[in-house]
Amino acid sequence: MNQLTIGKYIAKKRKEKNLTQIQLAERLNVSNKTISKWENGNCMPGYSVIEGLCQELSITIAELMDGEDTKQNSIRIYDEAQMMDLLKRTQQLEKQKNILYGILLIMLGIGLFVISRTVMIVNFFSGLLFGAAIAIVLAGVYCMIYHIAKN
Known part of the structure; x- marks a missing residue:
């Protein structure tokens, strides 16, 4: 888990959804500064908001933790x-x-x-x-x- 990679992935997915940091923050009930900290790799999203974040960005938890989209042939050890x-x-x-x-x-x-x-x-x-x-x-x-x- 690389915080910077995960942060860049969050920013990429947020932009793909045409969401601003403020819009995403409102949907997750966090501040836009929190979103900025995630995207800059200064901290990780708390486990209490990860599921909501993944739903908003249409990604899986595994993709979030990897900081990249899942490859077609990839195999996951953990659910x-x-x-x-x-x-x-x-x-x-x-x-x-x-x-x-x-x-x-x-x-x-x-x-x-x-x-x-x-x-x-x-x-x-x-x-x-x-x-x-x-x-x-x-x-x-x-x-x-x-x-x-x-x-």
């Missing part, structure tokens, strides 16, 4: 239900990974905080570690809240 399940699981793992990054940042920040309070070599370095600890904890909290709120 569309399996592909949707795989995509759903992949996106869930991506969300979990981002939350895990937030947790790791918070733990790293707490570790730096403890080090800054126990190792008083020079007040400057202690203060520097303390400031870095706060920044890292805040980044971790932001990362977790952003990804939880996004979903």
